[in-house]
Amino acid sequence: MKVCGNTDIGLVRKSNEDDYCVTKNRNGDWLAVVCDGIGGSQAGEVASHIAVNCIYEEFMKAPDLSKDKRVSAFIQESLNKANDKIYTKSMHNKKQRGMGTTCVGVIITKKGTYIFNVGDSRLYALYPDGFIQMSEDHSVIAQLLKEGKLSYEEAKGHAQRNTLTSALGVWRVYRMDLHKIANNFKALILC
Template identity: 55%
Template sequence: MDYYGASDQGLKRELNEDSYCCMENKNGDFLAVVCDGIGGSAAGEVASKMAVMHLQERFCKADAFANEPAVVHWITSVIEEANDQIFTAAMRNESKRGMGTTCVGILCSNERTFVFNVGDSRVYALYADSFLAMTEDHSYIADLLKNGTITLEEAKVHPGRNMLTNALGVWDHVKIDIHKIREDYELLLVCSDGLHGYVSEDTIKAVLQSRSHTLKEKVELLIQLANDMGGYDNVSAVLVSKEADVTNG
């Protein structure tokens, strides 16, 4: 397995409220997470860092997963713990009131890959025959699209396009989507909406399909493309390949 991640402040924001990690633990399992903080000022940055640090710490200490239910249980419990920590911290500090974060990622264990999501950051998978979003946004716009209330074109300019219906730390309970995906993927992309909200999926797919760029170069190109579109948001991306990155030589 090979992987590379990066995060960028963008061109308009005063600070970067995204946080991410990509790591292997002592059991040979792999975790990649992207969190996009919400709440303004430094609060979003605090929430995203709290979430990522908690997942990292728990993953480093995790016992080997005996089976698939054990993986699902671990993801659920650790994200619920992170939600409790952020929610409690916000309640205790008025300046952090309302802070929260999205949380999206993948966990690979025993040749099985699980995707988990809270909010509107995303995981994409590039297969030989398709390029698919493996997560469903928890947002007001996603609900409107699902109900057929608005079109994709209307969604791009809708005044409520940044409204989340689910996030870590904002409510005392959190909804977590978790599912296992097909193992024959070529690449997985974990990213914040600073990427998918500004760069088209066709363009993202073309970058991932490139045979002349390393994983690092692809991540850097994706971030550059987001900034070329105006750099209105922080942008984070982690690319994961099941095979060694042969373009690195």
């Protein structure tokens, strides 16, 4: 398996709020996770770093992930811990209050590939006919598009185009999507 990762400040922000990890554990399972601190929020880079480190630490001591239920429970517990750490840290530091991060990840085991996301960081899979977006954005715009209340053209300039409906660390409760996908992809991109 070939893996690579990179992060870039981009053309708009003054600081880079992204963090990521790609690693293999003692069981031979792979983890790739990308977190993007919420832009314009207090200490987004702190939130993304906490989330990536928490998920990495849990993954490195993960039990055998040979059953779907174990993988599901592991991902949920890891994200819960990350969410709690970020939320608690933000409550103890006024400068970090309200910090949060999006999160997208994949765990590849001998039994399957599991993708998960919170917020609007995305996962794409490459198939013979091209890339397909495998994650669903948790945002006001995505919801309005899904409900047919907004066109793609209207979404481009909408006032709430950057408003998330879920993120780690901002609220005690968050939405997480988790899916098992077939291993017939050529490549995965987390961004």
